Amino acid sequence: MSDRTREFATAVVRRLHDAGHVAYFAGGCVRDLLLGRPAKDYDVATTARPEEVREIFGKRRTLAVGQSFGVIIVLPSPQDGISPVEVATFRTEEDYRDGRRPSRVSYCTPQEDAQRRDFTINGMFYDPLDCRVLDYVGGERDLAEGLVRAIGKPQDRMREDKLRMLRAPRFAAALEFQIEDATAAAIRDMAPELTVVSAERIAQELKKMLLDRHRRRAVELCLELGLLMVVAPELQTVEFAAARDRILRALGLLHEPSFELSMAVLFQTLPSDAAVVELCRRLRLSNEETARMAWLIAHQHDLRTASSWSAARLKRCFARPESRELLEMLRVQLLAEEGDLHPLLFCEEFLVRTPPQELNPRPLLTGADLIAMGLSPGPRFRELLEAVRDGQLNGELRTPEDAREWVRRASAANPS
Incomplete structure (x- = not known):
């Protein structure tokens, strides 16, 4: 994919060059090429003005997403399945009144354009037609150092x-x-x-x-x-200060985690669901991200006592999609604190010996079954169904008839 995107980006440069313009790869892709790393995206900088870029590639193959800042997106053919290329006119920027966007943009030379970029390692250009680096900011030196x-x-x-x-x-x-x-x-x-x-x-x-x-x-x-x-001013606490080194070690031990799991490990000392929700609200995280992160933090210590749980509780826990992340959180926490690994080993062994289909089997009874047995809907329904479910998960009730017989006995013993 990266090679095909590079070929497409090179074709964009060649097309601009053939139209009489200077054009180079720019920014992070140059850095990655020099480091021998795969580039995720390819950006092109050129002397062509935005309207000229659109004229060269056609309006159907371009998007004017940042034309006021000299930026045009050039689209590959849909069947290519590769990333588009951002083409920007060499420019200088002035008067950053909001800490992000310039109020004035002027077109300029490559040398001047390089001076507005963030870091030297991101400020180089590369000519893919001549295979040469253009470095006006000392980026190659800083890459080497x-x-x-x-x-x-x-x-x-x-x-x-x-x-x-x-x-x-x-x-x-x-x-x-x-x-x-x-x-x-x-x-x-x-x-x-x-x-x-x-x-x-x-x-x-x-x-x-x-x-x-x-x-x-x-x-x-x-x-x-x-x-x-x-x-995150929420971390300015005695609890975080005391756990800081352990949390950093745990972050380093995570294996390909989700964003929510990494956040849960980093912010594990937050004192309540409300504190987690407030942090996530301020960062504009999605409801799903917030709920997942809050659940992991709230239940982060649960699995430490899993060896004392019933089979039903274990199965209910590990039937949840988030449970594997909770287990990973336990793993890195125990390793980071150099604690007893028994809770981790117990959970892993339970998952090895328990077939996935046994974690969340089809319920033996439903509410409709209870009504068919002559019971009236009400608060007792939920209690009975939960108890039947526990019996099923614990291996005490194996068939619908077992479950119905248990309900009959329970109802007779407690008619209310």
């Missing part, structure tokens, strides 16, 4: 788009780089200004950090730079 360095004055770059303060630790962690000293100092000084960034953009950066295998280092850097406490 393993540094995330802001282009120009770090304070200016962070002021232009304050989300860059979160992007720096994400890049540093993912690439196993260090953040250059002046850049790190600027982020520490300006960290409180992160509050002006929209919750949606902050949540998107958190997702990228926490879904990456270097999530522990990313969170460590966010703590060192004073960013995490701005994003």
